[in-house]
Amino acid sequence: GAGVSQSPSNKVTEKGKDVELRCDPISGHTALYWYRQSLGQGLEFLIYFQGNSAPDKSGLPSDRFSAERTGGSVSTLTIQRTQQEDSAVYLCASNHGGRVAEQYFGPGTRLTVT
């Protein structure tokens, strides 16, 4: 079946502009996660959605970042007034919540803020 998909694969934007990143999780997966990976670094948790529960936003670095998940499926991560330090690869993952429940990752969106 289809894996996690993300769009766009690459995004170049000017400082101060808003961007929207999209994630389409694996069908049937109840949990969806956003992570950020800066150059040469590990993954940093941003936000996650579990079913119809309120999202856990504890990893969002500032109020310029927000995300929503519509209909328990597709998610959009929005970054307002982008800054150069927002440049990174944004990875989305999903899983079903079983005991092992490895997370399946999308290919990521490489964001460059000029």
Added chain:
Amino acid sequence: AQKITQTQPGMFVQEKEAVTLDCTYDTSDPSYGLFWYKQPSSGEMIFLIYQGSYDQQNATEGRYSLNFQKARKSANLVISASQLGDSAMYFCAMREGWRGNTPLVFGKGTRLSVIA
């Protein structure tokens, strides 16, 4: 404090040799899971192996095994018979709690280079 520590920024191994990638973790939760992911230069994150905190046996998946030492809070990945295609970044990650759908905390990774 770092929850996941990977002390080896880079490692080299000869093809067909075994290599151990170190990972130590820090948690006060008695229930947790430990994961290893591989990230080739293409950027995709590939799940390799999982170890639950209550699992009695060390996890194995093909050429991958996890050397789990609970008292020392270490979860080292052992790759046997290294292949050129094993060259990649390797990340250790932890999920705290018993539920499968909670975020992972990642280490900074180890870059493994396999030499012919």
